[in-house]
Amino acid sequence: MRWALIGASTIASQFMCAAFRAAGHQIVTVVSGSADLAARFAEANAIPAFTTDLAAALADPGVDAVYISSTNEKHHAQALAAIAAGKHVLCEKPLGLTLAEAQQMVAAADAAGVVFATNHHLRCSGSHRAVRDLVASGRIGRVLSLRIFHAVHLPVPLQGWRINDPGAGGGVIPDITVHNADVARFLLGEDPQTVVAQSATSGMGQGVEDSAMSVWTMPSGAMVFAHESFTHPFAGSGLEVHGTEGSIFARGVMTQRPLGEVELVTAGGRTSVPFASDDLYTVAVRQFARAVAGQGQPAATGHDGIASLAVALAVRQAARTGTRQTVQYGATA
Ligand code: NDP
Numbered sequence: 001m002r003w004a005l006i007g008a009s010t011i012a013s014q015f016m017c018a019a020f021r022a023a024g025h026q027i028v029t030v031v032s033g034s035a036d037l038a039a040r041f042a043e044a045n046a047i048p049a050f051t052t053d054l055a056a057a058l059a060d061p062g063v064d065a066v067y068i069s070s071t072n073e074k075h076h077a078q079a080l081a082a083i084a085a086g087k088h089v090l091c092e093k094p095l096g097l098t099l100a101e102a103q104q105m106v107a108a109a110d111a112a113g114v115v116f117a118t119n120h121h122l123r124c125s126g127s128h129r130a131v132r133d134l135v136a137s138g139r140i141g142r143v144l145s146l147r148i149f150h151a152v153h154l155p156v157p158l159q160g161w162r163i164n165d166p167g168a169g170g171g172v173i174p175d176i177t178v179h180n181a182d183v184a185r186f187l188l189g190e191d192p193q194t195v196v197a198q199s200a201t202s203g204m205g206q207g208v209e210d211s212a213m214s215v216w217t218m219p220s221g222a223m224v225f226a227h228e229s230f231t232h233p234f235a236g237s238g239l240e241v242h243g244t245e246g247s248i249f250a251r252g253v254m255t256q257r258p259l260g261e262v263e264l265v266t267a268g269g270r271t272s273v274p275f276a277s278d279d280l281y282t283v284a285v286r287q288f289a290r291a292v293a294g295q296g297q298p299a300a301t302g303h304d305g306i307a308s309l310a311v312a313l314a315v316r317q318a319a320r321t322g323t324r325q326t327v328q329y330g331a332t333a
Contacts, residue, residue: 001025001289004063004087006054006078007070008032008041010158011092015256016067017045019281023289031057033070054078058085065115065292068092071161072169076101079116083108088115088292090285093182094174094312095305102309103330106302115291117284117298118305120182124283126276127253127260131241132187134264134273140243143188143222147240148180150254151211151229154204163230164206171208173199173316174309176228179254181311182304184216184224187241192216192224192311194326199319202231214315216327226315248273256280306330 003020005012008030020027029049032038038050051057058066058081065088068078076096082089089109095102095118109116122128135143154162161168162175185191197214204210211229218224229235237254240247245266252260258280262273287299307329314325 001064001292002028002062004028004057004060004066005030005047006057006066006068006082007074008034008037009069012067012069013041013045015281016069016285017047019279019285020067022279022282023285025285025289028060028063029057054081058082058087063087065090065288069119071165072174073097073167076105079105080108083112083114083116086112086114088288090117090119090288090298091305092119093178093305094169094309095302096309097169097174099306099310099313099328099330102302102306106306109302115288115298116302117288117291118182118300118302118308119281119284120179120300120304120308121256121280121284122179122183122254123186123299124278124280124287125253126258126278127250127262128183128186130262130273130275131239131248131250134248135187135241135243136189139246139264139266140241140248141245143220143241143243145222145242146184146188146224147242148183148224148226148254149235149238150176150180151227151232151235152176152237153233154230159204163204163208163210166208171205171316172210172228172230173212173312173319177212177214177226177312177315178308180226180228181308182300183239183254184218184226185304185307187239188218188220188222188224190219191307191329192314192327193219194324195311195314195318196324197315197318199316202229204230209316209319212315212319214318216311
């Protein structure tokens with residue numbers, strides 16, 4: 001496939017350019033709001049063309065699909081333009097700033113018959129797929145609870161719009177809670193119903209929260225606890241799924257790389273669980289290409305992106321109001 005990158009971003013340069021190439025695809029051009037940045041990005045990432053003209057890039061019949069990794073407030077308009085031009089779309093999370101934006105994007109893609117995916121990479125990690133398989137096969141019995149620890153220390157180069165620009169979609173809830181929402185939905189196969197939450201600024205956030213803790217109810221009766229932060233240098237990341245017949249401990253698995261360890265504990269003892277170590281983003285790109293070829297769905301669909309945003313918005317509203325919120329999925333419910 002031939003891709004246009006929309007957004008000269010860190011995630012594109014650090015992970016996605018390599019992922020597209022590892023999957024055997026070409027990157028045709030990069031679109032940025034800044035000609036200077038676009039030129040530097042194209043050179044640094046060996047991309048043959050660059051532009052600030054989104055319409056021109058989308059008019060190129062040599063582009064099959066776009067990868068949108070601009071700041072969050074731009075995703076909506078850029079995705080709608082790409083869909084109108086008949087391009088398949090892999091869009092970064094959160095899909096938009098509001099549920100209505102995300103729903104409009106996905107509805108437009110459905111109407112146009114193009115593939116639309118959300119880049120929830122953690123679904124593509126071998127560790128998460130191993131945990132999901134253990135849960136789905138009943139190895140831990142009935143699931144009682146899921147605890148997700150995703151409190152990190154935001155690297156200095158990323159301490160820009162994420163910590164000081166609400167208009168760009170800053171804050172730890174749009175940044176990380178959306179991922180945790182997708183993880184919970186992926187691992188447990190059900191959608192959070194209600195949430196209670198608290199958020200805080202603990203040293204980094206300027207006008208946006210940099211930390212959040214929330215508890216979600218699930219239709220099965222399972223409880224989910226999620227912790228996200230930008231300010232925790234040594235907390236480590238991971239998740240635990242506890243069931244009536246066993247517990248799964250996955251440490252160091254909320255990352256962009258295929259790292260960490262998974263352990264299953266039952267009455268029979270402790271067992272280390274092996275998992276595939278494929279690059280998460282390459283797995284996502286390959287699955288996206290198969291969907292474009294008519295074989296199945298992307299790893300995370302547009303509807304998954306709507307759902308993860310819906311949970312994150314409920315968490316933010318619960319934290320702001322101090323009241324329990326029912327997650328509003330809108331058309332996806
Ligand atoms: P960056 O801050 O690196 O880039 C976002 C935008 O900022 C770029 O698209 C670019 O604008 C502009 N920009 C980048 N570098 C510079 C610079 N040196 N000077 C001036 N402007 C610059 O964001 P991230 O890569 O961290 O995140 C981008 C998107 O990807 C977000 O939606 C985020 O949520 C998502 N993301 C997803 C991850 C995942 O694993 N799924 C991981 C990390 C991020 P322009 O668009 O005009 O080129």
